[in-house]
Amino acid sequence: KYIHIINKADMAASKGLKILVGCKRVIDYAVKVRVKPDRSGVVTEGVKHSMNPFDEIAVEEAVRMKEKKLAGEAVAISVGPPQSQETLRTALAMGIDRAIHVEIPLAQLEKLQPIHVSKLLAKVCESEKPDLVILGKQAIDDDCNQTGQMLAALLDWPQATFASKIEPSQDSKQLRVTREVDGGLETIDVSVPAVVTSDLRLNEPRYATLPNIMKAKKKPLAKMSPDQLGVDLQPRQEVISVEDPPVRKAGAKVESVEDLVGKLREKGLVK
Amino acid sequence: KLQSSISDPMTSPPPQLRSQVIALYKNLLYMGRDYPKGYAYFRDRLKSVFLKNSGVKDPDQIKVLIGRGEFVIKELEALYMLRKYRALKHRYYEKDEATTSATTSSSDKEAPTKTQ
Numbered sequence: 057k058y059i060h061i062i063n064k065a066d067m068a069a070s071k072g073l074k075i076l077v078g079c080k081r082v083i084d085y086a087v088k089v090r091v092k093p094d095r096s097g098v099v100t101e102g103v104k105h106s107m108n109p110f111d112e113i114a115v116e117e118a119v120r121m122k123e124k125k126l127a128g129e130a131v132a133i134s135v136g137p138p139q140s141q142e143t144l145r146t147a148l149a150m151g152i153d154r155a156i157h158v159e160i161p162l163a164q165l166e167k168l169q170p171i172h173v174s175k176l177l178a179k180v181c182e183s184e185k186p187d188l189v190i191l192g193k194q195a196i197d198d199d200c201n202q203t204g205q206m207l208a209a210l211l212d213w214p215q216a217t218f219a220s221k222i223e224p225s226q227d228s229k230q231l232r233v234t235r236e237v238d239g240g241l242e243t244i245d246v247s248v249p250a251v252v253t254s255d256l257r258l259n260e261p262r263y264a265t266l267p268n269i270m271k272a273k274k275k276p277l278a279k280m281s282p283d284q285l286g287v288d289l290q291p292r293q294e295v296i297s298v299e300d301p302p303v304r305k306a307g308a309k310v311e312s313v314e315d316l317v318g319k320l321r322e323k324g325l326v327k
Numbered sequence: 328k329l330q331s332s333i334s335d336p337m338t339s340p341p342p343q344l345r346s347q348v349i350a351l352y353k354n355l356l357y358m359g360r361d362y363p364k365g366y367a368y369f370r371d372r373l374k375s376v377f378l379k380n381s382g383v384k385d386p387d388q389i390k391v392l393i394g395r396g397e398f399v400i401k402e403l404e405a406l407y408m409l410r411k412y413r414a415l416k417h418r419y420y421e422k423d424e425a426t427t428s429a430t431t432s433s434s435d436k437e438a439p440t441k442t443q
Contacts, residue, residue, distance in 0.1 A: 266357040
């Protein structure tokens with residue numbers, strides 16, 4: 057077991073941890089994504105969107121920690137367009153206590169990168185002071201897998217990424233996180249406050265049914281702007297083009313070994 | 328629209344049952360948005376099933392039907408969860424491994440063979 061300790065802060069065992077969960081509104085996982093004809097991006101107009109599946113897992117984990125009395129309060133945050141409020145409402149319907157929406161103007165939305173999001177989240181952490189931030193390990197639209205790691209670096213907090221299990225450490229002063237890594241599982245102890253990113257096997261998220269969605273409308277949802285948080289959203293990258301992956305060429309069947317060798321010779325793969 | 332599709336119980340089952348049935352219909356309709364064969368497909372079948380049973384007056388029978396509807400909700404939740412889990416597992420994890428990989432690249436997806 058690898059023990060990773062930075063500072064020895066006791067977990068607020070009496071009140072429970074305060075958890076901040078990040079949610080991103082992405083194109084629904086089941087939608088067949090289409091590239092725009094001008095190759096500037098993908099079609100999002102009129103396309104079904106939903107919460108990033110790994111973020112659903114993060115939300116579910118926060119709610120379960122509340123149910124287990126490990127956590128006292130769970131807050132959801134989303135950085136995105138006005139429609140991100142629907143995503144936050146889903147989080148509230150799953151059991152989150154209150155939500156924060158950092159609204160991004162449409163013009164800056166397409167150029168928003170994890171570096172910006174992590175800076176916005178870091179600013180919110182300064183005022184909210186959570187004990188634990190749980191994010192999805194990556195978003196299924198950009199597959200960056202950066203926001204959690206960047207956030208931890210900005211805050212100078214320990215990070216436990218690709219978590220498949222979160223529990224109190226043996227002395228209850230830290231969190232014991234099991235991580236999914238190449239070649240197996242790694243278990244580490246991290247002190248709080250910390251950033252954790254969720255992997256697929258952390259839990260199975262509950263479905264946000266209509267009655268819960270309706271109840272969630274009564275829960276607080278605060279709005280913030282990047283200007284209020286003093287974060288510069290200047291893009292660091294420019295998208296040159298977005299294209300479909302190459303079409304897989306059909307394979308050819310051969311009748312005999314001689315044919316196979318002949319074909320390999322044709323392609324210059326065999327002398 | 329909803330009121331007209333459920334016949335008015337003149338020889339009345341209790342009004343709570345009526346509102347329960349309406350709530351069940353709304354909840355199922357809401358879940359239909361994620362149905363793999365599409366919302367329209369789901370909505371049409373949901374509507375016809377409720378219409379078919381709209382003449383039922385016996386409160387006990389209505390409760391049985393409501394129970395059946397709630398069972399369908401549970402089945403749909405399980406379906407949606409399984410579908411999503413399998414899709415993500417297929418996209419993000421190596422095919423024949425007992426343990427998992429933390430690599431970030433999606434596994435090779437089938438490229439579209441025609442542009443739409």
